[in-house]
Amino acid sequence: xxxxxxxAAASAAAVAxxxxxxxASAAVVSWNQPAGGNWSGLNWTGGAGANAPxxxxxxxxxxxxxxxxxxxxxPSVAGVQVAGSNVTFTNSTAGRTFTNSGALTVSSGGFTLNxxxxxxxxxxxxxxxxxxxxxxxxxxxxxxSVAVGSGGNGNPIVTFTGAGTSLTLAGGIGVGNGGNGTLxxxxxxxxxxxxAIDIAAGGTTGSGVLIVQNGATLASQGIHLGTxxxxxxxxxxxxxxxxIGSALxxxxxxxxxAAARSAPGRxxxxxxxxxxxxxxxxxxxxxx
Numbered sequence: 271x272x273x274x275x276x277x278a279a280a281s282a283a284a285v286a287x288x289x290x291x292x293x294a295s296a297a298v299v300s301w302n303q304p305a306g307g308n309w310s311g312l313n314w315t316g317g318a319g320a321n322a323p324x325x326x327x328x329x330x331x332x333x334x335x336x337x338x339x340x341x342x343x344x345p346s347v348a349g350v351q352v353a354g355s356n357v358t359f360t361n362s363t364a365g366r367t368f369t370n371s372g373a374l375t376v377s378s379g380g381f382t383l384n385x386x387x388x389x390x391x392x393x394x395x396x397x398x399x400x401x402x403x404x405x406x407x408x409x410x411x412x413x414x415s416v417a418v419g420s421g422g423n424g425n426p427i428v429t430f431t432g433a434g435t436s437l438t439l440a441g442g443i444g445v446g447n448g449g450n451g452t453l454x455x456x457x458x459x460x461x462x463x464x465x466a467i468d469i470a471a472g473g474t475t476g477s478g479v480l481i482v483q484n485g486a487t488l489a490s491q492g493i494h495l496g497t498x499x500x501x502x503x504x505x506x507x508x509x510x511x512x513x514i515g516s517a518l519x520x521x522x523x524x525x526x527x528a529a530a531r532s533a534p535g536r537x538x539x540x541x542x543x544x545x546x547x548x549x550x551x552x553x554x555x556x557x558x
Contacts, residue, residue, distance in 0.1 A: 296326045296327055296328065296348055297316050297317050297323075297324075297327045297328070298316055298327070298328045298351075299316045299317035299323035299324075299327045299328065299329060300314065300315050300316050300330040300331070300332060300333070301313060301329070301330070301331050301333055301355070301357075302314060302315045302320075302333060303333075303337070304333055304335050304337060305337060306337035306338040306339060306340070307340065308339075308340050308342040309322055309339055309340065309341050309342055309343055309345055310322050310342055316330075322343075322345065323345070323347045324347075325346040325347065325348065325371070326348050327347055327349075328348055328349035328351060328372065329345070329347045329350050329351070330350075330351045330352075330353070331350075331351065331352045331353070331354075331355040331357045331379070332351070332352075332353045332354045332355060332379075333354065333355050334354050334355070335355065335356070336355075336356035336357075336358075337355070337356075337357060337358070338357070338358040338359070338360050339357060339358070339359055339360070340361065340362070341359055341360065341361040341363075341366050341368065341385065341389060342361075342363070344366050344367045344369070345368055345369070346369040346370075346371070347369075347370050347371070347372070348371050348372045349371075349373055349374075349375075349395070350370050350372075350373075350374045350375070350393075351375050352375070352377070352378075352379050352380070352401070353375075353376075353377045353378050354378050354379045355379045355380075356379050356380040356382075357379065357380070357381060357382070358382040358383075358384065359382065359383050359384075359385060360384070360385050360386070361385035361386065361387050361388075361389050362385075362386060362387055363387055364387050365387075366385070366387060366389050366390075367389065367390045367391070367392070368389055368390070368392070369392055370391070370392065370393045370394065370395075371394040372393070372394055372395045373393065373394075373395030373396050373397070373398065374393045374395070374396075374397045374398070374413065375397075375398045376398065376400065376401045376403055376426075377398075377400050377401060377422070378400070378401050379401055380401055380402045380403065380404075381401070381402075381403040381404075382403070382405075382406075383404070383405045383406075383409045383411065384404065384405075384406045384407045384409065385407060385409055386407060388407060388408040388409045388434065389409050390409075390410045390412075391409065391410065391411050391412070392412050392413075393411070393412065393413035393414075394413075395413070395414065396413060396414055396416070396417065397411070397413045397415070397416040397417070398417045398420060399416070399417070399419075399426050399451070400419065400420060400421060400422045400424055400426055400449065400451075401424060401426050402427050402428070403426070403428045403429070404428075404429045404430075404431070405429070405430045405431075405435055405437070406429075406430070406431045406432045406435055407432055407434075408432060408433065408434030409435055410435070410436045410437075411436070411437050411438075412437070412438040412440075413439060413440075414439065414441045415439055415440075415441035415442050415444070416437070416439060416443055416453075417443075417444040417445075418443075418444065418445045418446070418451035418452070418478070419445060419446045419447075419448075419449040419450045419451020419452075419476070419477075419478060420444060420447055420448050420449050420451075421448050421449045422449055423449075424449070424450070425449075425450040425451065425452070426450075426451050427451075427452045428451070428452070428453050429455075429456060430454070430455050430456070430459040430461060430486075431454075431455075431456040431457045431459050431486075432457055432458065432459060433457070433458040433459075434458075435458075435459040435460070436459065436460045436461065436462075437455075437459075437461040437462070438462050439461075439463040439464060439465065440464050440465075441463070441464060441465040442463055442464075442465025442466045442467060442468060442490070442491075442492070443463050443465070443467045443468070443480075443490065444468045444469075444471075444472070444478075445467070445468070445469045445470070445478035445479065445480055445507075446469055446476040446477045446478020446479070446505075446506075446507065447469075447470065447471060447472035447476050447478065448472060448475065448476050449475075450476065450477045450478070451477075451478055451479075452478070452479040452480075453478075453479070453480050453481070454483070455481065455482045455483070455486035455487075455488055456481070456483050456484050456486050457483075457484045457485060457486065458484070458515075459486045459487075460486065460487050460488075461486075461487070461488040461489070462488075462489050462490075463488075463489070463490040463491065464491055465490070465491055465492065466490060466491055466492030466493065466494055466522055467480065467490045467492065467493045467520075468494045469493075469494070469495050469496065469508070469509070470495065470505040470506055470507035471494045471495060471496050475505060476496075476505050477505065477507075478507050478508075479507075479508045479509075479510065480509045480510070481509075481510045481511075482509075482510070482511045482512075482516050482517070482518045483510070483511070483512045483513045484513040484515075484516065485513055485514065485515035485516055486513075486516055487515075487516065487517045487518075487519070488517070488518050488519070489518075489519045489520075489521070490518075490519070490520050490522065491520070491521055492520065492522030492523050493509075493520045493522070493523075495507040495509075
């Protein structure tokens with residue numbers, strides 16, 4: 271009996287020292303420091319005291335204003351929401367990562383990832399940008415898919431720019447499906463989508479523009495622009511590829527609409543579009 275009692279006491283003690291937050295259900299933990307600060311600092315509300323979100327929590331940035339969050343650690347969370355904040359993520363340590371097992375949703379405000387030491391930011395869920403966003407300075411973003419301008423009254427511009435900056439998607443890209451939006455790849459940024467690009471091809475309204483310029487490249491497995499019938503609903507779609515070295519490579523099917531083909535200053539093709547020196551012959555569509 272003594273040995274049984276001792277075992278029970280030891281088990282109770284083991285349970286007692288486990289932090290209570292470990293057993294708590296997932297929480298939405300919100301940034302509360304308008305001046306910005308370190309991710310690991312006491313700058314949060316809704317979690318374990320003022321501590322940063324745990325791996326099963328959603329990190330929320332809804333504090334009005336503009337501020338920077340320094341990634342002084344490699345965070346792991348279950349979701350990221352930006353709604354009202356213009357938040358910039360910085361980092362000064364090589365090899366930093368950001369692991370988000372859920373979705374990244376930017377509904378208002380803005381999202382900037384421009385860390386001087388690039389961050390590899392992975393998302394287990396879809397990325398939705400209904401507000402402006404910029405990824406630059408060689409930072410990397412990956413997810414199953416990305417949607418730009420999928421709803422709301424805004425007209426977000428999402429830009430990936432700079433050598434080494436990348437977007438990697440296991441699925442596809444949507445621009446202006448149900449809303450308005452522009453997706454811009456510039457200045458040697460690269461992007462790869464294992465799925466199709468859909469521009470103004472869904473919803474009853476929408477206007478989408480895809481830009482690949484100044485040496486940037488984008489590869490996809492299909493390009494679908496709003497069909498001719500869709501244009502009667504007020505949808506418009508366009509693709510602009512410009513600048514030496516810029517390339518849009520599509521190895522899947524395509525269906526450009528008359529509206530997209532006639533869009534001034536834009537080039538579109540169901541198979542490929544690229545920008546090369548004039549002396550290089552190519553069957554691809556080039557910018558006007």
